[in-house]
Amino acid sequence: MKQGAAPSIRSPRGRRRWSWSPGIALQVVLLVALSAIWIYPFLWLVSASLKGSLELFVSGLDLVPKHWEWSNYSRAWNDAGFSRYMVNSIITTAATVLIVIVRCALTGYVLARYSFIGKRFVLGVFLVTIFVPEGYTIIAVMELSRQLHLLNSLLGITLALSAGGHVAAILLYTGYFARIPRELEEAAVLDGAGFFEIFRSIMMPLAGPVTATVAVLTFLGAWNAFFVPLVFTFSKPELRTLAVGMLAFQGEHSTDWSGMAAAATLSLIPVVLLFMFLQRYFMEGIAGAVKA
Numbered sequence: 001m002k003q004g005a006a007p008s009i010r011s012p013r014g015r016r017r018w019s020w021s022p023g024i025a026l027q028v029v030l031l032v033a034l035s036a037i038w039i040y041p042f043l044w045l046v047s048a049s050l051k052g053s054l055e056l057f058v059s060g061l062d063l064v065p066k067h068w069e070w071s072n073y074s075r076a077w078n079d080a081g082f083s084r085y086m087v088n089s090i091i092t093t094a095a096t097v098l099i100v101i102v103r104c105a106l107t108g109y110v111l112a113r114y115s116f117i118g119k120r121f122v123l124g125v126f127l128v129t130i131f132v133p134e135g136y137t138i139i140a141v142m143e144l145s146r147q148l149h150l151l152n153s154l155l156g157i158t159l160a161l162s163a164g165g166h167v168a169a170i171l172l173y174t175g176y177f178a179r180i181p182r183e184l185e186e187a188a189v190l191d192g193a194g195f196f197e198i199f200r201s202i203m204m205p206l207a208g209p210v211t212a213t214v215a216v217l218t219f220l221g222a223w224n225a226f227f228v229p230l231v232f233t234f235s236k237p238e239l240r241t242l243a244v245g246m247l248a249f250q251g252e253h254s255t256d257w258s259g260m261a262a263a264a265t266l267s268l269i270p271v272v273l274l275f276m277f278l279q280r281y282f283m284e285g286i287a288g289a290v291k292a
Contacts, residue, residue, distance in 0.1 A: 042268075049073065049262035056258055072262035076249075082263050084238060085245035089223060089267075092158045092241060096222040097215050099162035100169060104214060108173025109203055113185070129165035134227060142231060152236040160228045161221075169214040176210040177203060212278045219274055223267075242267040 047063045048056050049072055055065065076082050111119065141160050142151070150156030180203065188198045204211070226243040233239045240247075242263070249260040 045261055045268075046265055048258065049265045051258055053256065053258050056261075069258060072258045073266070075256075076259050076263040076266060080245065080248040080259060080263065081238070081240075082242065082245055082266060085240050085242045086266070088154060088239060089241040089243075090270075092154055092161065092229070093219055093222040095158040096162040097218045099158070100166050100218045101211055101214055103162070104166050104169040105173050105204060105207065105211070106199065107170050109177050109199055111170070112174045112177035113182075126165060126167045126170060130167050132165075134164075138227065138231060141228075145232070151232060152234075152239065153232075154239060157229050157232045157239075157241070160232065161225055166218070168217065172210050172214060173207065176207055180206055216275060216278055220271065223271060 043063055044061070047065060050068050050070070051059065051065045052067060052069050055067065059066070111123065141163075145151050145156045145160065148156075150159060184202055185198055188202055193201070224243055225241070229241045229244045233244060246260055246263060249256040249263065
């Protein structure tokens with residue numbers, strides 16, 4: 001046994017039981033402290049959503065409300081129109097995730113499995129687009145959408161959100177597909193399968209973990225998007241998404257902070273649920289692409 005390591009003791013049933021050493025105890029205390037610091041802002045947000053406007057500022061860092069104001073949620077859901085904003089966000093986010101997965105998977109498959117003239121140049125262009133701020137392209141996107149009559153529509157928001165570079169998703173698929181043995185494709189070609197049949201029947205089922213990773217990343221980006229939905233819904237507030245709908249709580253002379261906290265809590269619920277269901281596949285997809 002290495003010096004400084006915690007001794008292990010086997011239980012009568014054969015299971016290994018670890019004894020606590022001062023070093024392990026210190027690590028646990030530090031991790032618990034860091035976890036508490038990390039999770040505190042989320043707990044404070046939920047607490048603020050259940051307080052009145054006056055208590056929110058008087059209570060400071062206290063997490064337990066003295067008076068539970070459940071009416072904040074009904075005010076956010078009904079009066080501020082967040083029931084409609086939730087539907088808009090679900091529609092645009094789900095469509096964006098689907099489009100991005102198909103588009104980036106096809107691009108990553110071609111880059112990983114085929115050699116062609118200008119391949120390095122294409123990869124270079126993709127990498128350059130990472131450093132282009134979104135605000136620099138919004139005028140071109142708006143003008144193109146206006147000409148296609150897509151302004152003030154959920155379809156326009158969806159296409160604008162899904163038409164970006166999404167370089168991270170492409171590189172994840174490229175790295176993952178590069179690890180798949182070519183014998184699978186060769187066997188499928190001998191059976192008469194074409195490009196799209198191989199992609200649909202072999203590549204995409206094998207890329208489940210990376211697809212979950214791309215879905216989570218795209219979902220977060222589209223769900224929290226503010227700039228694009230804002231400029232696309234100037235003349236139609238009923239088409240706002242949740243992120244833009246937060247403006248409903250900000251008046252000319254005052255801001256409904258409690259209602260805004262309740263609305264923010266509602267908007268976080270789908271994100272938390274999605275990550276809870278896909279966290280295992282998310283980590284597998286990241287690990288698989290990095291290994292490549």
